[in-house]
Each structure stands twice: as C-alpha cells, then as structure tokens.
Amino acid sequence: MTKSRLIIIGGGFGGLNAAKALKKANVDILLIDKMNYHLFQPLLYEVATAALSPGEIATPLREILRNQENVSVIMGEVTDINTAQKQVILSNQAWFGYDYLIIATGARHSYFGNDQWEAFAPGLKTIPDALNIREQILISFEKAERADFGSILPYLTFVIIGGGPTGVEMAGAIAEIAYKTMFKNFRKINPEKAQIFLIEACPNILPSYPERLSKRAKKDLEKLGVRVLNNTKVTNIDDSGVQIADTFIASKNIIWAAGNQASKLLNCLNTPLDRAGRVIVEPDLTLSNLPEVFVIGDAAHMEYKDKLLPGIAPVAIQQGRYVAKTIIRDLDKKNRKPFKYFDKGSMATIGKAKAIAFIGKLQFTGFIAWLIWAFIHLIYLIGFRDRFIVLIEWVMTLISGKRGVRLIYSRSIDEIKE
C-alpha cells in the first residue's frame, strides 16, 4: 500500500497540531506556510508593545518538526486549490498532489467594507503587523518630544477600536507604556499626558465574557488610565483621527482590533462561506461532498451546541488534533466521529499583572487570574527555549517595568509627516 499524501496549508495552531498528532501515522505530510515559523499569536500584543522580541514568540517550523521524519516543510504561498484534481498550486506555479488536505490558513483583520481605514488603523495579526504598531507608538512619542509642529496631543492620543481580548490587552499595555515605562524618558513632554481610548460597539467590552468579568475589566482598565467607550460606533477614520457619532478624536495612533476576515484562498473552494469569509464545515470539519478536504481554526465556521466556535487557539488546536485522529481512523477503515469541542475557558490580561478568566463556571479576576493566564501561556509556548526566555523576559519586565524592546529600526522619523 502506498502512503497517503497529506498537505497542510498553514503552520499555525491548527495546522501544526494536526502535523504533530500524525507523528506515528503512515502518511507523507507536506506542510506549506507563507512564513518559516510558527507564531504564538496570543502574545503578539507583547511584541506590539515592546515587551517581547519576535524571536521569543516565534519558532522555525523546521525546528519544531526536525525529528518528525514524515513531515516536509516548504515556505510558499498557496494561490489555488484544485479539489477535482486534488492539487495545491503555489504562487510560482509549482503544484503538489494530495490524498488529504487540511486548510488552516487563519484570518486577517477586516474593516467591514472600509478597507481605506487600514492605512490609518493597522491591525495586529502577524509579526510585521506587531513591529509596525510598535514603531508607530514609539515614533509618536519621538515626534511629540521633537515638537517640530503644531499640537502634540494627537501624537499622545491612542485609540484602540474593538473591545475584544486583543483590544483590551493592547489598551492595557499602552497604558503601561505611557504611564510607567516612559517615566523620565522625555524632557519636553510628559508621557502621563497621553490619552488612551478603547472603543467598543457593544454595550460591554469583551462581549463574549460573563458580564461581571466584562465590567471588572472595564474598571481595571479605567484604573490604569484607559477611557473605555462602550456602545460606541466608529463612523470614519482618516489620517487625523477617529469620528465617533458627533465627536472627533484627533489621534495619530489608531489600532484596529474590531473584526476578522478569513483567508481569501477559501474563495477558490466554491463552497458556502459565512460573512467573515469562513467555510461552513460539516460536523467532521470537511467540505460537503469532499471528505478528504478539512478546514480548521479561524478558516472554519462551525456551530457547536448552537454557538459559533470562537477564533481562539484552543479551538484550532483541538480541531487540528481531531483531524489527525480522523485521518488515522480512515486509514484503519474505522468510521468517522463528529468533532467535539471541550471548552477550556477564556482569559485576557489587563495591564501588567491583572487579568480576567473564566473556566466553566469558575471566574477569576486580578492578580490570581493573571497568574493562571501566565501559567497556561507558558505551558503552551512551543519549545523549551522560548518558554524559558519568555519567562525571564516577563520577570524582568515585571520587576523593571522597562519594556526593553523599544526599538524603531524599519523607518526614519521623517517618514511620518504631520
């Protein structure tokens, strides 16, 4: 019997965990990713806010899989999938045939039809995104200190749009930077004059969390100096600021954390997508009539117990492992079982050493919740090296409040005009 050929597109939580769970299976695996690393996305906001370096939350895929001999990794961009011929086509026209395909291509941020806002309100999904936001924040303080223009207030005003976990974590971290890290760093400006707004369209931030925790998160953020605006819709964004109803907030630092859109690659599948561009999958995470094509993680739309599964790492990890098991069952001529999700809870940090978390019916707040958060994130970080270094970086950041990676190296200050 010839070995089955499996192609996995995307080395995020879903794709990587599928590959690892097939370590002992009789399949030839080809993992294709645009980048050469696996990114621990839940800590990306720490890169965007200068507490961690990219190398501390990203590990080369080849390194993770070096000892798994049934996996080849190639770096490349998939531009088309031919499900009839069972082929994956790369941007350079190279193609690879498959018996099984796992599409784990993740999501980008979405501007709900206002793509022109992206230039003024970048999102946070990738390492370049994070470095872009980091440099934007830092260069704004530099511009304000130089004060070679009219008002410095727009440079010291930070607007985060979207009160989900990413928005909450960014707002808290920026408050730490402005009110603590930058202490005594400047001579002309006082970074404590910075204003930080968190804007959420729903009645509460963290709308998917229990209301008690959402309210506590708001209170904790306000203690840090963040102004939380609930029930607030953004009607326009341009290079001078954000329009909300009758109010205009002048700001040079706008960060978009409000919406996701699945990878455009999914359009080539000729299968129903939801409004966020995700594939509406079968109970075994496949396309209808294509039992060999799985879609997982942020690329998949799946209702489970009447609720849409959220776009978080635990869902992608469990789906990746489920697909691996399903392929093994197939090879063993066993019937497939539907995917079951085990909800491990949700959590978000608020500033340096606070968080909120809920695990089933248990709810945690403050420092205890942060300890749970820190413990779980360290455990899940892939590879001993990263875990160890990140732990030390965290401890140093905690002790010193310094956020040492405050480097601007991809642009000059003159690139940003008033």
Added chain:
Amino acid sequence: MTKSRLIIIGGGFGGLNAAKALKKANVDILLIDKMNYHLFQPLLYEVATAALSPGEIATPLREILRNQENVSVIMGEVTDINTAQKQVILSNQAWFGYDYLIIATGARHSYFGNDQWEAFAPGLKTIPDALNIREQILISFEKAERADFGSILPYLTFVIIGGGPTGVEMAGAIAEIAYKTMFKNFRKINPEKAQIFLIEACPNILPSYPERLSKRAKKDLEKLGVRVLNNTKVTNIDDSGVQIADTFIASKNIIWAAGNQASKLLNCLNTPLDRAGRVIVEPDLTLSNLPEVFVIGDAAHMEYKDKLLPGIAPVAIQQGRYVAKTIIRDLDKKNRKPFKYFDKGSMATIGKAKAIAFIGKLQFTGFIAWLIWAFIHLIYLIGFRDRFIVLIEWVMTLISGKRGVRLIYSRSIDEIKE
C-alpha cells in the same frame, strides 16, 4: 554664568560615552541620533546569523540616559552643520545652536567606487542590515529546499568578502548554521553541502593581527569547513556571483565586509578628509581652528604613535570620554591635553566557542580566547537587562546549537527570483 550647550551627533560608543562622562558637568547636552537606540555593534553578526534578537544588543538611548537630567535625546537626521553660526540643522529644517559639538556619526560600508555591488553584496553596520542578511541566508536554504528551479548550488554557496574581524566572525557563524544548526531541518537538501568562502585581498586574514594568530584563525575556520582565499581580489559582483581573477563563484549569498566609509555629513565641514571620508583631526580631536568641534570614533582619522587608530569600540569609547574631560577642563579654565590611546588589544570569535585575542604581548587562541572574548563583551554590554538575557541566550545557543531566531518576516519567498 549660562550653561554651555553641547550637541552630540550620534549615540554610538563614542557619543554615548561622551554624554555619560559629562553627567556631573555644568552643560546642557542634546544628543541627536537617527535611531532611538544605542547598538552594541560588536555583536551585530550574531543578529545577522540568527543567534540573537535585535532587542538583545540594542537599548533605547532614552532608557540609558533617563536619570541623567542634563541630557535631552531627540531622534532625527542631521543634514547640515554651520560651524560659523554654530548650528546643527535637521532634515526637517529645525536647527539647534551649540557652544560645543561632538560629531560621532560612525561609518557605513564602502564599495571602493563600485556602489553597484551593494545590491548583491550587502554590508553589516545596522540592525536593518543584519536582518536583511539573516533573511537572505535563511531564504536561500528555503529556496534550495523548494528546488523549483535549476541548480541549488548558488543558494547553498556563501561568499564573505573581507577577512577582517567582521568577515571572520560571519564566516564562522555561517559555517555553524549550515553544518550544525540546520541539521535534520531539511528533507530534500543536505545543508552540509553548503560551501562557504572567505575572501581576503591581503596575504593573511585579520591583517592587523599578529601573523601567528591570523594563521591560527585560518586553520580554525578551515576546520569549521570555511574555504579561506588569501591574496584574492574581487573583480566583479553581480546577481549570480563573484568574479575572482579567472574564477567565478556562483552564489546567491554574498556579504560585504571589506571596507568602511565615514558618514557623508562630514563633507559639510570643509575640512580635510582621508580616503575613507574621515576627518583628519588635531591631537585634541578637534577640527583645526575650531576648538569647539570634536570628531570621534569611526568619523575621525587620527595617527597615534605613527599608526592609524582602528575603527573599533575601545577607540570610540576612549575618545568620547576624553572629549568629555576636555570640555570639563575648558569650563574649569584649564589647558587641554592631547588624546592618549590605551590599547586594550583585539579579539575575534571563530565559530561557536573559539576565538583569537591579543592583549599587548599576550596572545590567546581557542576556547580560552573565546572565554576572554565572552567575558569582555558581556561586561561592556550596556544595561543589566541586556547582559543578563544575552548571557542566557548564549548559553542556550551553546548548549543547543539552535540559533533560535531563524525568522523571515520582512519578505516573502517569491520576492527573490532566480
């Protein structure tokens, strides 16, 4: 008495040490740098070869100087100096007056009139340079593994031009990557097939070192797998490789470590420059007839005991401190003394745990030399945080041989065409 105004251009070893040595002096200091950080340049090759992250060898200037209240830092590019009016002019037309000026603007690499080579043979002076080279090296292995083109050998051939310390250190580190770090990382290619050439025009690499050490360095590099070509002149470089006399080395990975050129800003001073564009300074490091304008570090050409002072950190540090003392003597109405250089020796690493070093008449090789090198570099790294993290990173790199920062994030694989 009003305070004297000192402007320092450049926050490298020279400029930063001048500022720090004036901590208690009655001067108002303005430090201007294009970047917002001080870079520990001697470890830059470790960033270029994926062993360290930029944040581990760079610290924000504001952070270093936060408690020195007589220093303001601004980020900006100086485009002109008016020595008659005693003004420094920035790219945005803002200007600042000075009573004293220290020019510590460093050097870039020089192609000896062949600037068209830069596109194919980048140099290593800045963080963006290092990230550029890092990604070039990594993407070559990725291209070779994908093998979607003719010959893979040019992608696995590395040519380092220039056998000074930077070239030697780069060649050793690339040998480590190809022959150790990448072990088991690929399925189609064997990274051990990589070829690494180090090209030097002089009869020996490290020509400023005692001949015994140069020869030992060559031997150690050859043991690592590097082919050292002495007495070899490069006659042409293009996108397919390097021409040396009658031989053409096909390579997609060419690194330039052969020459330096001081900052172009020095041209505006109307003072004699040497061939490398450095200001030929007086014994007190000033311009002739301008006792208030100092030029230090890689920007200065100074003969000391009939030898040109080399472009290394200890020279810049000592010159920065000397200028600080000289300004203090001026303010105290004391006579100036000429600059005296104390030669602390030179050292260069060869691969993971070997080095060569000489301190006066003492010469060291092998692991002992590496220990001396590691100790001295750790001591000099500015800021406790960096030193501590770098120490851990080094230990991890030593133990694992992993070079964990093998990330490609600023370009896609398709940007590099065959």
